[in-house]
Amino acid sequence: MPTQRSLSTRRGPSTPQKPRTRKRGAVLTAAALLGTATAAAGPATGATAAPNPPAPTRATAQNTPDCSAAYRITQKLDGGTTWRMCWRYDTDAGLTLDRITYQPPGATAPIKVLNSARLAQIHVPYDDGGAEYDDLTGAGFGYGLQNLKPAECPGGTLTTVKVAEVGDVKGLCTTTRTRGHAYRMASDNGSKVWQAQAKDLLVYTVNKVGWYEYITEWRFTADGTIGANVGATGSLSPVDYNATDGRGWPIGKGARGYATSHAHNVFWKLDFGLDGSTKDRIEQFDSAVTAPTGGGGPTVKTTRTVVTKELAGDAKNMRWWRVVSGTGKNADGHARSYEIVPGHTDTHAGRGFTKHDVYFTQSRACEKFASNNIGNCAAGAGDSVDKWVNGETLTQPSVWVNIGFHHIARDEDQQPMPVHWQGFQLAPRDVTAMNPLTPADLASQNGQPDLGS
Numbered sequence: 456m457p458t459q460r461s462l463s464t465r466r467g468p469s470t471p472q473k474p475r476t477r478k479r480g481a482v483l484t485a486a487a488l489l490g491t492a493t494a495a496a497g498p499a500t501g502a503t504a505a506p507n508p509p510a511p512t513r514a515t516a517q518n519t520p521d522c523s524a525a526y527r528i529t530q531k532l533d534g535g536t537t538w539r540m541c542w543r544y545d546t547d548a549g550l551t552l553d554r555i556t557y558q559p560p561g562a563t564a565p566i567k568v569l570n571s572a573r574l575a576q577i578h579v580p581y582d583d584g585g586a587e588y589d590d591l592t593g594a595g596f597g598y599g600l601q602n603l604k605p606a607e608c609p610g611g612t613l614t615t616v617k618v619a620e621v622g623d624v625k626g627l628c629t630t631t632r633t634r635g636h637a638y639r640m641a642s643d644n645g646s647k648v649w650q651a652q653a654k655d656l657l658v659y660t661v662n663k664v665g666w667y668e669y670i671t672e673w674r675f676t677a678d679g680t681i682g683a684n685v686g687a688t689g690s691l692s693p694v695d696y697n698a699t700d701g702r703g704w705p706i707g708k709g710a711r712g713y714a715t716s717h718a719h720n721v722f723w724k725l726d727f728g729l730d731g732s733t734k735d736r737i738e739q740f741d742s743a744v745t746a747p748t749g750g751g752g753p754t755v756k757t758t759r760t761v762v763t764k765e766l767a768g769d770a771k772n773m774r775w776w777r778v779v780s781g782t783g784k785n786a787d788g789h790a791r792s793y794e795i796v797p798g799h800t801d802t803h804a805g806r807g808f809t810k811h812d813v814y815f816t817q818s819r820a821c822e823k824f825a826s827n828n829i830g831n832c833a834a835g836a837g838d839s840v841d842k843w844v845n846g847e848t849l850t851q852p853s854v855w856v857n858i859g860f861h862h863i864a865r866d867e868d869q870q871p872m873p874v875h876w877q878g879f880q881l882a883p884r885d886v887t888a889m890n891p892l893t894p895a896d897l898a899s900q901n902g903q904p905d906l907g908s
């Protein structure tokens with residue numbers, strides 16, 4: 456492993472931490488910071504929040520997230536579902552969402568889902584081995600929070616974020632966006648159609664790191680799903696146009712301007728607390744398909760494995776994981792859970808921490824970032840998530856999701872570069888006894904329908 460990775464120093468923009476091999480866009484980052492400070496001098500219309508949220512106030516009501524008003528996000532969506540959460544901003548992790556609850560229509564109280572959710576690293580190794588960045592803890596991601604124009608947050612609210620050593624940045628957008636059908640079902644005789652059009656809650660920021668700009672987006676739907684995505688845009692790195700060694704793609708005229716291929720390995724850290732349980736359980740499901748041997752069709756056998764010890768998990772066809780509440784059950788008596796639904800990923804075998812797609816570690820306060828960790832763990836603990844999978848029994852799991860994108864540039868990447876998204880979903884599994892958006896006249900249709908005699 457390289458030796459220049461800092462385990463404990465927190466950096467400001469004036470004291471950039473040395474990346475593994477070379478600085479990433481230090482000059483542009485400084486310019487961006489100056490621009491940020493200038494732009495922040497204009498009138499602020501959003502709520503202004505302190506850099507460090509005050510000590511959590513005691514919730515005065517069951518439905519109030521445990522944070523002060525300036526840090527609270529509450530959104531009731533079409534269909535009657537309400538999402539509540541607290542936001543805060545960390546100069547390393549960026550946007551962090553805490554105490555996320557979901558209240559489906561008809562529920563008398565919010566259901567606790569996540570204690571905390573945030574990015575845990577964006578690791579960018581170039582294919583020629585010449586550069587490798589940890590954008591969150593090694594390249595100033597958090598300090599690069601961008602001011603957003605109202606047009607970038609259509610229909611929503613822009614909130615001013617106080618970024619330490621940078622100043623006020625009108626950088627947090629909270630808005631809703633239409634998605635299309637939530638569901639559709641025609642009656643047996645076709646005379647009636649039940650349908651609903653969905654509107655999601657979106658919470659996002661944009662952070663500039665060198666020449667790249669990353670959109671950190673969280674999406675919350677009325678049917679209880681959470682989407683986590685990072686969109687990469689901005690510009691290709693202008694100092695990485697030397698790939699005449701076959702590790703790049705010509706984006707200038709003819710055989711010129713070979714942009715060096717690279718990867719964006721994005722990590723998220725999720726700390727569940729489903730139904731307020733501190734004893735969430737991880738389960739892995741695998742399905743094996745057998746081709747037909749006789750006259751029947753192919754058969755499938757699905758196996759459930761309870762993950763009792765820390766695990767570095769590998770995505771596989773017909774494999775999935777869920778986080779099961781230690782206490783909560785829905786009205787059908789089924790344990791409430793959230794399923795991890797990864798989007799497309801290019802798993803990168805270059806480092807121990809990028810080799811696996813999901814990590815379940817026993818929760819530990821110092822284990823904060825998937826690589827180049829700055830959480831002050833004990834000497835010898837290792838500074839990446841793969842090192843923390845060392846056989847401990849999982850009683851309070853932290854979930855780390857790694858979604859990679861191998862970026863072989865194309866002509867269309869200039870200029871600006873179109874947004875490329877990577878991410879995953881958390882889908883509710885048995886959180887409610889039925890579709891939480893079920894219309895009243897279908898509410899009796901739970902379980903096998905009565906087909907008569």
Ligand SMILES: [Cu+2]
Nearest residue numbers: 687717719862
């Ligand atoms: Cu890229």
